[in-house]
């Protein structure tokens with residue numbers, strides 16, 4: 490299980506470990522792990538180590554001492570820019586003494602030149618308490634402008650390890666190539682701005698085995714979390730075995746959105762797929778004639794799983810079918826315009842909450858903001874908290890979309906999705922995801938697993954397309970269903 494620990498949880502673990510280990514042990518282990526990570530990505534002889542005033546700086550000094558120590562076989566020139574105050578912690582003071590006794594050269598300002606084979610970022614870790622400003626801000630901007638490989642220690646300096654937000658307003662953070670993070674992985678490295686600033690994330694547990702770590706409040710999505718639903722199909726099956734999905738949406742001029750969702754459902758294995766259109770646009774979809782076209786006004790969905798909202802608009806008809814869907818017993822995916830209608834109606838919010846946690850709601854940050862009555866900046870500023878709050882208020886599984894999609898349920902479980910890329914930032918990709926969620930529900934998956942499974946596969950489909958050269962630039966939502974089919978079949982095998 491890939492646990493993600495909040496800063497408070499990490500502090501707690503550190504606190505417990507400190508009592509059982511000799512002073513300085515964890516910092517020494519951090520320094521050793523980071524020095525080997527540094528060796529692995531070194532792209533030249535010259536190494537610049539940035540060491541800040543706290544224990545993150547102490548870790549950096551350990552790295553410098555290890556790379557420039559008398560016993561190293563590494564032919565590196567290590568320069569240390571130490572920005573510590575007059576009273577470093579005992580651990581940091583020890584690390585400083587070690588680094589000063591090594592071959593590392595200490596400097597007072599950023600040396601000229603840009604030929605660093607590696608820059609080690611030990612300015613700030615999880616103790617950053619306020620935006621980086623003044624000379625330190627100028628340093629961060631100068632480092633980022635060099636465009637050299639950067640290894641961040643624990644967290645890229647300036648990034649909030651809990652939220653993935655650059656600490657601001659108008660803050661700066663180190664742009665890392667790789668982040669080696671200590672004791673436990675952290676949510677902020679995997680969502681919002683975190684994915685861009687952290688680069689590749691590597692965990693160094695520092696010898697603390699999982700048994701000594703309490704359960705984390707969040708985890709990273711992976712197929713193991715939904716594997717129990719991934720079974721090869723039985724020979725003795727028929728289309729009724731894999732459920733019906735009805736996509737309700739498609740106001741005038743928005744006929745494509747429910748079709749995208751319907752294809753998402755069809756290509757991930759739903760037995761039969763309908764589009765019930767608010768404004769029927771045609772008797773058949775000639776590109777995908779398997780999809781059965783109906784009129785939402787008089788459509789009897791039977792016990793089909795409903796995906797409601799794509800391109801649905803806010804007409805009286807839209808309101809009426811949404812009301813009916815919330816009243817009914819069918820499994821439900823609520824997306825797009827249906828979310829906006831619910832945001833405007835405390836009555837519909839109440840009805841959704843009373844259904845008993847069977848619905849998946851898939852807001853992007855602005856839709857989530859409308860539902861919570863805040864701005865999208867507030868949602869993005871703490872995506873985990875926003876998803877948790879929404880799941881609890883609506884008593885539903887919430888998929889808060891965007892880079893590092895956050896999935897939360899009313900019981901407080903939180904998962905961050907690591908698959909996907911900016912190729913998904915294109916109209917219609919969210920519709921495909923909603924259809925995929927509906928498809929897995931229709932095939933009998935539980936709401937939680939349908940949500941995390943669909944999000945994982947949807948992201949992996951985009952990653953597969955990018956690996957094949959079909960993105961991220963110009964990737965289209967219409968390509969996702971086929972790629973998702975390949976990913977899902979590979980998992981089921």
Ligand SMILES: NC(=O)C1=CN([C@@H]2O[C@H](COP(=O)(O)OP(=O)(O)OC[C@H]3O[C@@H](n4cnc5c(N)ncnc54)[C@H](OP(=O)(O)O)[C@@H]3O)[C@@H](O)[C@H]2O)[C@@H](O)CC1
Nearest residue numbers: 515516542543544545613614615616617618619620621643
């Ligand atoms: N403890 C352990 O067992 C282990 C800890 N480990 C490592 O320790 C790291 C946490 O260390 P930490 O708590 O010392 O915090 P850190 O991130 O170095 O920053 C705090 C310092 O920065 C200062 N400061 C803050 N904001 C500032 C600003 N905007 N501008 C300027 N200054 C600012 C702040 O000053 P103050 O706010 O007190 O004025 C304080 O001096 C953790 O990420 C991991 O790398 C590992 O070795 C594993 C074992």
Ligand SMILES: Nc1ncnc2c1ncn2[C@@H]1O[C@H](COP(=O)(O)OP(=O)(O)O)[C@@H](O)[C@H]1O
Nearest residue numbers: 853890891892910911913914916917918919920
């Ligand atoms: N930069 C990104 N990185 C990863 N996933 C992304 C990114 N941008 C968008 N996505 C994903 O693409 C989908 C977009 O959904 P949405 O915003 O509803 O678009 P639309 O309504 O146009 O279909 C979501 O699944 C979202 O998580």
Ligand SMILES: [K+]
Nearest residue numbers: 610613644646
């Ligand atoms: K750092």
